[in-house]
Each structure stands twice: as C-alpha cells, then as structure tokens.
Amino acid sequence: MSQRTKVKQILADEKVQYDVTVKGWIRSFRNNQFIALNDGSTNNNLQIVIDPATDPALQKRFTAGAAISVRGEVIASQGKGQRVEVKAREVEILGDSDPEKYPLQLKNKPSLEYLREIAHLRFRTNTFGAVFRVRHSLAFAVHQFFNERGFVYLHTPVITASDAEGAGEMFRVTTLPLNNLPRDVDGEIDFKEDFFGRATNLTVSGQLEGELGAMAFGDIYTFGPTFRAENSNTARHLAEFWMIEPEMAFYDLEDNMNLAEAFIKYVINYVLQHNREDLEFLAQRLVEEEKQKPQQERSEMSLLEKLEFVVNNEFMRLTYTEAIDILKNSKPNKSKKFQYLIEDWGADLQSEHERYLVEKHFKKPVILTDYPAAIKAFYMKQNEDGKTVRAMDILFPGIGEIVGGSQREENYDKLVTRMEQMHLPVEELSWYLDTRRFGACPHAGFGLGFERLVLFVTGMGNIRDVIPFPRTPKSAEF
Ligand code: ATP
Numbered sequence: 001m002s003q004r005t006k007v008k009q010i011l012a013d014e015k016v017q018y019d020v021t022v023k024g025w026i027r028s029f030r031n032n033q034f035i036a037l038n039d040g041s042t043n044n045n046l047q048i049v050i051d052p053a054t055d056p057a058l059q060k061r062f063t064a065g066a067a068i069s070v071r072g073e074v075i076a077s078q079g080k081g082q083r084v085e086v087k088a089r090e091v092e093i094l095g096d097s098d099p100e101k102y103p104l105q106l107k108n109k110p111s112l113e114y115l116r117e118i119a120h121l122r123f124r125t126n127t128f129g130a131v132f133r134v135r136h137s138l139a140f141a142v143h144q145f146f147n148e149r150g151f152v153y154l155h156t157p158v159i160t161a162s163d164a165e166g167a168g169e170m171f172r173v174t175t176l177p178l179n180n181l182p183r184d185v186d187g188e189i190d191f192k193e194d195f196f197g198r199a200t201n202l203t204v205s206g207q208l209e210g211e212l213g214a215m216a217f218g219d220i221y222t223f224g225p226t227f228r229a230e231n232s233n234t235a236r237h238l239a240e241f242w243m244i245e246p247e248m249a250f251y252d253l254e255d256n257m258n259l260a261e262a263f264i265k266y267v268i269n270y271v272l273q274h275n276r277e278d279l280e281f282l283a284q285r286l287v288e289e290e291k292q293k294p295q296q297e298r299s300e301m302s303l304l305e306k307l308e309f310v311v312n313n314e315f316m317r318l319t320y321t322e323a324i325d326i327l328k329n330s331k332p333n334k335s336k337k338f339q340y341l342i343e344d345w346g347a348d349l350q351s352e353h354e355r356y357l358v359e360k361h362f363k364k365p366v367i368l369t370d371y372p373a374a375i376k377a378f379y380m381k382q383n384e385d386g387k388t389v390r391a392m393d394i395l396f397p398g399i400g401e402i403v404g405g406s407q408r409e410e411n412y413d414k415l416v417t418r419m420e421q422m423h424l425p426v427e428e429l430s431w432y433l434d435t436r437r438f439g440a441c442p443h444a445g446f447g448l449g450f451e452r453l454v455l456f457v458t459g460m461g462n463i464r465d466v467i468p469f470p471r472t473p474k475s476a477e478f
C-alpha cells in the first residue's frame with residue numbers, strides 16, 4: 001500500500017515536481033480533463049489533470065461523489081486559480097457514485113435543513129467541512145488548555161442514579177420490560193428489579209462527581225456527553241450535547257471567573273491561529289447569509305473581527321442586581337418590547353434579557369454574578385446577605401448563556417439546610433456530602449456547553465448545525 005499525501009499538505013507546500021498518491025472524493029469533472037478532488041483535509045480542492053487519452057469508459061465514472069486514488073506528479077499549475085496541480089499517471093476508482101442520484105448534484109445549493117436529513121452528504125459540503133474541522137480544533141484546544149495548567153481529565157459517568165441536581169429533565173435508563181413493569185406492594189414501578197437495582201438516568205451534568213475529583217486532585221475537568229430531555233426545540237438546546245466542567249479546589253468566585261475568561265479566550269485564539277482558512281470561509285458564508293436580512297439586523301463586525309474582539313477585550317463583570325437595574329430602565333422594558341417584562345428583583349433572566357445586556361448595552365461578553373438563591377442550584381455558596389449566591393453566568397452575543405458556574409457551598413450544615421428547604425434527598429446524596437465532612441475547602445467550577453461555543457466561533461445560527469449527529473425532540477435517525 002502506498003502512502004497517501006493529504007491535499008492540505010500538497011497545497012501548503014512550496015515544493016513541485018515530486019510524485020504523490022492522493023485519495024479522495026470527486027467534487028467535479030470538467031472539460032474531460034480536470035478533476036476537482038477533495039479529501040476532507042481542507043475545503044480547497046486539488047486539481048487533477050488527466051491524460052486526454054484515458055479510456056473513455058473510465059472517464060465516464062469520474063462523477064461527483066466517487067472515491068478515487070490518483071498517482072501522479074505535483075507540478076506548477078498551468079491554469080489560474082491554483083498554484084499547483086497533479087498530473088495524473090494513474091487513476092483508480094475506489095467507489096462509484098451514481099451521478100443521477102447524488103443529491104449534491106440534484107440541488108445546486110442545498111439548504112442547511114435539507115442537509116440535516118442526508119447524513120452522509122452533510123460532511124462533504126464546504127460549510128460542514130469547515131464547521132467540523134473548527135469543532136475538532138476547539139476540542140483539542142480544550143484539552144491543551146487544561147493540560148498546560150495541570151488539570152486532571154476526569155471521566156464522570158454517563159449513567160447516574162441521582163436526579164437531585166435539577167439541571168433539567170432526565171432520560172430514564174432501564175432494561176425493565178415496558179409492557180410488563182414489575183410493581184411493588186404500593187403498585188409503584190419496582191426499580192429494585194431494574195438492571196442497577198434502582199432507578200437510573202442519563203447524566204445532566206458531571207459536576208457532583210467532578211467535585212469529588214477536585215477534593216483529591218485539586219484541579220479537574222470533565223468533557224463528555226450530557227443529556228437533557230428539553231422539549232424546548234430552540235436553536236440553542238440539544239437533547240444530547242457536550243459539556244466541559246472544570247472544578248477547582250481552593251478557588252473562589254473571582255478565581256473561577258478569571259479561569260473561565262482565560263479559557264474561552266485561549267480556545268478561540270487557538271482556532272484563530274490554526275483554522276484561519278475555515279474561519280475565513282465561514283465568515284464569508286455569514287456575509288452571504290446576512291444579505292438576506294434587513295440592514296439593521298446585520299452584525300456590525302465580521303466573524304473574524306468578533307472573535308478577535310472577544311480575545312482582546314475584558315469581559316464586563318457585574319452583579320445580577322446591577323443587571324436588573326439596567327434592564328428595568330431599558331428601552332425594550334419600558335416600551336414593553338420584552339416578552340417577559342422585568343418588574344421585580346428576583347426574576348429569572350430570559351435569553352432576550354441576556355442578549356440585550358450583551359448586544360445592546362455593553363456590546364461585549366458579560367459575566368453576571370451573585371444571583372438570587374431562589375433561581376439557582378442548591379450547591380452554590382450562600383452570600384452573607386441571605387438572599388444571593390456566588391453564582392456566575394457568562395453571556396455571549398448571539399448565544400445568551402454560554403457558561404454557568406459558581407463557588408460551591410463548602411459548609412456542611414448550610415448545604416444540608418438548603419437541600420432540606422428545596423426538598424432534595426439528603427440521604428441519597430450522602431456520597432456527595434461526604435466531601436463537606438472530610439477536608440472540605442473553598443472550591444468552585446463551571447460548565448461550558450461545547451456546542452454553544454462552536455456556535456459562536458463558527459457563526460452558525462442553529463445548534464443542530466454544529467454537532468455531527470443532532471439529537472432533538474422527534475429526531476434521532478442517524
Ligand atoms: P439554559 O438556560 O440556556 O437552558 P441552563 O441554565 O439550563 O441553560 P446549565 O445547567 O448552567 O444551563 O448548563 C451549563 C451550560 O450547558 C450552559 O451554560 C450551556 O452552555 C449548556 N447547555 C445547557 N443546556 C443545554 C442544551 N440543552 N443544549 C446545549 N447546551 C446546553
């Protein structure tokens with residue numbers, strides 16, 4: 001088997017006059033001479049020039065979508081549009097593609113919605129090629145960031161028994177026969193008969209387990225699939241998404257904010273350095289898309305300017321209480337443009353409020369802190385005022401909440417009291433509460449929804465278009 005060279009490398013190299021084997025899929029074949037070959041390493045195609053004397057029967061099989069292997073010489077291109085091309089000596093068909101039925105041929109410019117239905121094609125388009133190479137780079141940068149800082153990557157379980165976190169609706173995991181459920185004496189479903197001997201669900205967050213890791217390793221992070229049976233069908237929610245959850249011993253809220261901000265800047269900067277070509281393609285795509293919108297709805301900055309802006313500017317930090325004052329006195333609130341009007345302190349912020357703060361008022365990413373305890377999870381550290389907790393949410397333009405985090409309540413009695421107030425099963429979470437009984441210390445952490453980050457970085461409009469196989473209500477085909 002001969003070694004194949006990737007198209008990206010051939011196009012990047014200064015060299016000419018050397019032999020290569022390239023393998024990929026045909027994007028087009030024109031003038032009975034030029035094959036545009038794509039192998040997924042870049043959106044740019046490699047031009048293959050075939051010998052006009054090539055068997056016509058073979059040429060007929062050079063159709064869009066077909067997989068081929070080419071041996072030939074890299075030469076300086078005679079034509080415009082590319083620096084180098086490959087003069088083919090031998091072309092082998094690895095897999096034919098029926099030109100009549102190849103959907104990318106049938107439709108000139110397939111819509112994103114249409115492509116969501118054709119799993120095998122989606123990845124072969126320029127848009128999704130760019131999106132998923134950027135997604136890969138972001139994931140790589142996540143690990144690099146934490147590794148450089150000595151964090152331990154902790155794999156928390158996908159199947160969990162605790163449903164106490166209250167982060168969202170859960171998916172049940174069971175092997176019980178659904179048409180003949182075992183019942184206990186009270187007629188309730190008897191989960192003792194189930195696979196794990198108890199009711200279990202898919203995880204909504206790895207945080208509680210992550211905290212156990214932080215209490216031993218100091219700094220840990222998780223990066224894994226997370227499940228929420230959200231029936232909301234928005235452009236920002238998936239039923240299956242990936243979450244990054246660092247948890248740090250000896251961190252307070254400010255340390256937590258500093259880490260989160262540095263982290264986001266680092267990974268965005270990484271793709272600015274390493275995925276220039278794909279980002280430029282996506283920026284151009286966005287310009288085209290925005291041409292359909294009225295002038296006042298178009299963004300003032302290009303995609304690359306937006307990313308550079310985030311990397312180079314400090315996030316705005318303020319408390320929930322300060323934000324409520326701004327929102328109360330804002331134009332859309334006074335003129336009743338908000339769907340949910342802000343009247344009293346204590347209101348939960350909707351994404352329209354978050355986006356107003358970020359996009360209209362501050363025009364930069366915002367970190368809101370010290371939310372009312374009543375609208376936040378039980379484990380957040382209680383402030384002296386008795387009303388608020390040491391929470392922090394990071395809000396992004398076009399997205400709303402991208403990070404949710406807090407300093408954790410390390411005091412056992414305060415934590416248990418809060419759990420009792422919220423009617424949470426203290427007994428069931430004793431394994432978690434043990435961290436507060438044996439060497440508790442100040443600690444903090446946050447969760448970043450990976451797809452929301454990819455959404456921001458790629459400038460795509462719908463979260464379904466930044467995950468390879470989206471899982472949403474009524475949709476799990478592939
Ligand atoms: P939202 O209010 O947008 O539903 P949340 O408050 O439920 O978010 P958290 O429980 O704080 O979110 O989860 C942490 C992060 O996970 C969020 O900041 C967001 O980036 C991401 N996230 C939450 N739910 C989803 C989802 N259904 N799909 C994709 N990402 C999500």
Ligand code: MG
Binds near residue numbers: 167168
């Ligand atoms: Mg939610």
